[in-house]
Amino acid sequence: MNDIIKKVESINENQLHMKIVAMRVKAVIRAKREGNKSLMDNAYKGAVEVCTNKLKLSMNDTIKTINHMIWINN
Numbered sequence: 001m002n003d004i005i006k007k008v009e010s011i012n013e014n015q016l017h018m019k020i021v022a023m024r025v026k027a028v029i030r031a032k033r034e035g036n037k038s039l040m041d042n043a044y045k046g047a048v049e050v051c052t053n054k055l056k057l058s059m060n061d062t063i064k065t066i067n068h069m070i071w072i073n074n
Contacts, residue, residue: 017054021047025069 027043044066051062 014055017050021050021055021066022069024050025066025073028066028070029073 024043024047028040028047031037031040031043047066048059048062051057051065052059057065
């Protein structure tokens with residue numbers, strides 16, 4: 001039973017982190033439209049940090065994921 005609870009908590013935590021990444025990607029897109037390079041860089045760095053540190057993705061997978069999210073939303 002405890003294993004099931006831990007798995008559910010892990011899934012919920014990963015979903016939360018993906019929502020954070022999605023919000024940061026939206027900030028990147030908005031900053032790009034406005035021409036705000038500083039905000040765009042900070043939002044991108046934040047998304048990379050969440051992917052690598054919280055979701056434990058490799059840097060290659062992180063960049064692919066974020067760039068794909070940007071491409072889909074453009």
